[in-house]
Amino acid sequence: MWTKSSCCGKKYNQETLKKMKTFDLTKQYKIFEKDIKKRVLKVFSSGSYILGENVKSFENNSRKYLDTRYVVSCNSGTDALVMSLRALNIGQNDQVITSPFTYFATSEAISLVGATPIFADINPHTFNINPKKIEKLVSKKTRAILSVNLFGQACELDKVSQIAKSYNLSHIEDCAQSFGATYKEKQTGSYGDIGCFSFFPTKNLGCFGDGGLVTAKNKRIYELLLKLRTHGGIRRNQHDMIGYNSRLDEIQAAILDIKLKHINKLIEKRIDVAESYYKLIKNEKIRLPFKDIKGKHTFNQFTIRVENRKKLENHLKKYKIPYGIYYPKPIYKYKAYANYKDNYLPMVEKVSKQCLSLPIYPELELKDIKTISNILNDYK
Ligand SMILES: *Cc1c(COP(=O)(O)O)cnc(C)c1O
Numbered sequence: 184m185w186t187k188s189s190c191c192g193k194k195y196n197q198e199t200l201k202k203m204k205t206f207d208l209t210k211q212y213k214i215f216e217k218d219i220k221k222r223v224l225k226v227f228s229s230g231s232y233i234l235g236e237n238v239k240s241f242e243n244n245s246r247k248y249l250d251t252r253y254v255v256s257c258n259s260g261t262d263a264l265v266m267s268l269r270a271l272n273i274g275q276n277d278q279v280i281t282s283p284f285t286y287f288a289t290s291e292a293i294s295l296v297g298a299t300p301i302f303a304d305i306n307p308h309t310f311n312i313n314p315k316k317i318e319k320l321v322s323k324k325t326r327a328i329l330s331v332n333l334f335g336q337a338c339e340l341d342k343v344s345q346i347a348k349s350y351n352l353s354h355i356e357d358c359a360q361s362f363g364a365t366y367k368e369k370q371t372g373s374y375g376d377i378g379c380f381s382f383f384p385t386k387n388l389g390c391f392g393d394g395g396l397v398t399a400k401n402k403r404i405y406e407l408l409l410k411l412r413t414h415g416g417i418r419r420n421q422h423d424m425i426g427y428n429s430r431l432d433e434i435q436a437a438i439l440d441i442k443l444k445h446i447n448k449l450i451e452k453r454i455d456v457a458e459s460y461y462k463l464i465k466n467e468k469i470r471l472p473f474k475d476i477k478g479k480h481t482f483n484q485f486t487i488r489v490e491n492r493k494k495l496e497n498h499l500k501k502y503k504i505p506y507g508i509y510y511p512k513p514i515y516k517y518k519a520y521a522n523y524k525d526n527y528l529p530m531v532e533k534v535s536k537q538c539l540s541l542p543i544y545p546e547l548e549l550k551d552i553k554t555i556s557n558i559l560n561d562y563k
Pocket of ligand 1: 359
């Protein structure tokens with residue numbers, strides 16, 4: 184149905200516009216539906232719902248994929264971060280240097296264990312922490328750097344890791360958005376002492392609820408993580424420390440184990456969508472995301488920058504193009520961090536006013552990408 188709604192002489196298909204979403208999880212379900220139903224039904228009838236063979240299998244397979252020594256699955260990416268900080272014995276009176284441009288959970292985890300997040304400004308091109316801004320924030324209280332691989336792209340992991348080493352700090356990677364991304368041919372999560380992943384449905388590898396995973400290099404840390412996951416002990420009636428109830432359940436593990444087999448294909452499809460955007464969007468007013476050639480960007484988000492975001496938002500709304508604002512303000516500006524009101528980091532201040540994320544997911548169709556690109560090209 185081609186209707187009056189036109190822009191600069193072009194007409195847009197109203198049916199397409201009405202149906203478009205920033206992400207559509209039903210399409211991926213359709214692809215794996217048969218396998219998932221079969222395996223999940225098997226979980227139902229097995230009577231084994233917690234830490235059973237599906238968790239074991241998924242942990243084995245993800246350890247191989249992520250090329251790391253140890254993995255511990257858990258209940259969410261947030262829990263992965265919290266347990267990592269706890270395993271490193273980070274808490275009260277400790278400081279952790281992190282990015283102010285990320286999902287709230289990154290710094291929330293630091294605060295949850297009683298430590299203090301210290302925010303380092305970002306590189307406006309990559310949206311990731313700027314290694315050059317880290318060193319002058321290191322103090323006697325600093326214990327770790329918690330870097331984020333935002334939108335599916337690694338930060339400068341070698342530099343961040345090197346800084347951590349030279350000051351005897353731990354390095355934790357927030358890989359919630361970067362499953363499968365690489366930097367200098369190595370998986371994200373394999374640079375830091377610990378890597379934290381999320382399987383929230385919209386992440387690169389998503390389950391049908393909450394899920395997370397921690398990677399570790401060191402056996403002592405691994406054993407602490409195992410304890411933290413189940414109330415401070417591994418065996419029944421063993422409680423060596425105050426822990427959590429943070430297990431990945433068998434149903435989510437079964438789903439993840441199926442999807443993990445296809446993760447490279449799913450990531451390639453995300454990259455294909457991004458490549459189409461790069462090819463089709465031609466508008467000087469729109470700055471396309473920067474790709475660091477040292478790594479593989481997995482495009483968990485396709486985030487553009489524009490001088491007058493309000494104006495672009497109105498333009499997109501007029502044509503019912505969905506979009507997201509990741510993220511609308513620096514972390515230190517949220518009410519929960521009211522005590523940070525003196526923080527002002529110029530790059531994150533600027534970028535958070537300019538960023539806008541376009542629809543992206545592996546199954547996004549070329550005709551939708553074309554419509555979105557045309558409408559963006561008509562933005563004046
Ligand atoms: C999603 C996300 C988290 C939190 O993961 P959950 O599984 O939702 O708890 C943490 N950090 C970043 C950067 C994220 O995108």
